[in-house]
Amino acid sequence: MEHVRLADSRGQRAPVGRLMAALIGAVVLFQLNATMLSPAVTDLGERLDAGADQVGLQATVFFLSAALFGVFLPRLSDIAGRRPVILAVVAVTNAGTVIGLLAPNIEVLYAARGVQGVCGVLVPMSLMVLRDAVPPDRFGLHVGIITGVNGGVAGVDALLGGVIVDTVGFRGVLATILLVGVIAAGLVWRWLPDSRPSAGARMDWRGVALLCATIGLLTVGISGGGVLLVGAAAVLFAVFVLVERRRPDSLVPVRQMRDRGTWGLLLTTTLTLAGVFAAINFVLPLLAQEGFGMSASTASLLYLTPYALVGWLVAPFAGRLAENIGYRRVFRVGVLGSVVALVIMMFGLSSPAVLVGCAVLLGVTAAGMANIMLNAMGVVYSPADNQGLLPGLNSAAFNVGASLGTAVLSSLVGQPGGYQLALAVAVVISLLALAVSFVLPAGQRQ
Structure with a gap:
């Protein structure tokens, strides 16, 4: 594949620089959602009247949500298209941030973090776009840039988040994340190309439900939920394998x-x-x-x-x-x-x-x-x-x-x-x- 052959929002071939800008905007949005609230543990507890263990649970909710959405959204983008799915993910993430901004208690913040967790697919889906877009001899370099930027943001966003928390509180952090989310949405809308490698295929929603339930039970079990949940996850995975063997359009052939x-x-x-x-x-x-x-x-x-x-x-x-x-x-x-x-x-x-x-x-x-x-x-x-x-x-x-x-x-x-x-x-x-x-x-x- 030579250069970038995928069409952007105007139906034109997207230059690599603009493509990378859109993808970097998406992965930065994920990283901010993942770690920028880390310094706000005390502030969240004081403002939402919650204990440290309750506040810590919001991160668990976020990462569990990210794992579950990761099961099916990348595959869905094979069928429905990379660009519309990534646009929807960014929009839903921003909606979750707004919910968090308005959260009157810790329970609403949990809901917000669960919604924001959808952005966990932005890193793997960005790499999928690169696979579609760049020649094999440039793929490794571009992967390094995308994931390197993602890691670099993780090195500074917690420090920036601490300054914001000390100044205006956790809602200031969420407002910053929302601003980045709006910018990311604009970059994705304008410059992200589309591709549909499995257009016309069917989505195996039964397999999605079984695998999501398996991963959910496993994650909660190993995070302190107990050996029974881990065992239930193993049983459910066995059921998933039996079901998938009989389906021509299985999620995992x-x-x-x-x-x-x-x-x-x-x-x-x-x-x-x-x-x-x-x-x-x-x-x-x-x-x-x-x-x-x-x-x-x-x-x-x-x-x-x-x-x-x-x-x-x-x-x-x-x-x-x-x-x-x-x-x-x-x-x-x-x-x-x-x-x-x-x-x-x-x-x-x-x-x-x-x-x-x-x-x-x-x-x-x-x-x-x-x-x-x-x-x-x-x-x-x-x-x-x-x-x-x-x-x-x-x-x-x-x-x-x-x-x-x-x-x-x-x-x-x-x-x-x-x-x-x-x-x-x-x-x-x-x-x-x-x-x-x-x-x-x-x-x-x-």
């Missing part, structure tokens, strides 16, 4: 279930996020605050911001490198480097400076390499006749892995030597992710 590029990638993604995400986003900030007495903003500035910004800088180069040596190899280098960083953290827990260095290294290996390759492989391994399914399921695997890792590591840090034990478990999980990655096929774009 049997041949794709058996493909190493499908189950291998989903397992690799889940394990990678369970190991590295929880270590950098839960264990390290908790140690900084409880062990070193840092404030939340100082901990974010010293550890999370360098991690995200370094990942932003490295991602385009990692994407370009993957075009030459392969996505799997870059991923494995990233995971192996992350394991090295986690081991150093295990033996450097008493030194804030050593931990800063580890955060920077993880920015290179995890944020800049491993996570970028996981997103890219979700597109690379997608068959031509079902392009939207795997990126959506892979997005759900990101959320499930993050929930699983946080649940496991958080149960360990309170024990004697808990921080070191939690990091040791993170190392083991990451090594499992590395091992599973060797089942992944070469995966040429189709």
Whole structure:
């Protein structure tokens, strides 16, 4: 495919620069919705008369919603079109932000966050647009730019959110998100091209319902809902497989279930996020605050911001490198480097400076390499006749892995030597992710 052949809102071929502007606007909107409210925990509790545990639940609602919408919206865009689905997602996200702005209590905020969760599909769908639009030898570079910008925003939006919260409260954060959402809607409307690789196909809504219920039960179960919910999820998944085998228009064809590029990638993604995400986003900030007495903003500035910004800088180069040596190899280098960083953290827990260095290294290996390759492989391994399914399921695997890792590591840090034990478990999980990655096929774009 040469250059961009897809038509924008005026029926003209969309230049790459304008296409990238529209996609970056979409992924920035997702990232702000995902993390910009993080510094507002205290303010939300005071203004909505809610406890810390109630306030924390709003993030769980958001990510669970994102995982569920990820099951079917990317596939729906194969049929109904990328551009109309992304436009609808941005519009619904903005509507959820308005609900949050007007929320009089925590229950209404939960509803708002559930609606906003639809934007979780914007990252995988942006990569699907790139697959349709750019030639194979430029795909890795553009993936690196898109996902790198997404990670870079994560490094500064929490700090900006803290300033806004201190000035005008959480509603000021939501107003900022809404402003970005309006801008993103304009960019998408004007410059995003359309494509419908499965036009005329039927949507398997029965399969959607079963798989969403499975992922919902699994996510809630591993986040503290108990082993019974996890067991119920396993039973429901077995029912899903039996039902899908009998449908000619199944959401997940049997041949794709058996493909190493499908189950291998989903397992690799889940394990990678369970190991590295929880270590950098839960264990390290908790140690900084409880062990070193840092404030939340100082901990974010010293550890999370360098991690995200370094990942932003490295991602385009990692994407370009993957075009030459392969996505799997870059991923494995990233995971192996992350394991090295986690081991150093295990033996450097008493030194804030050593931990800063580890955060920077993880920015290179995890944020800049491993996570970028996981997103890219979700597109690379997608068959031509079902392009939207795997990126959506892979997005759900990101959320499930993050929930699983946080649940496991958080149960360990309170024990004697808990921080070191939690990091040791993170190392083991990451090594499992590395091992599973060797089942992944070469995966040429189709």
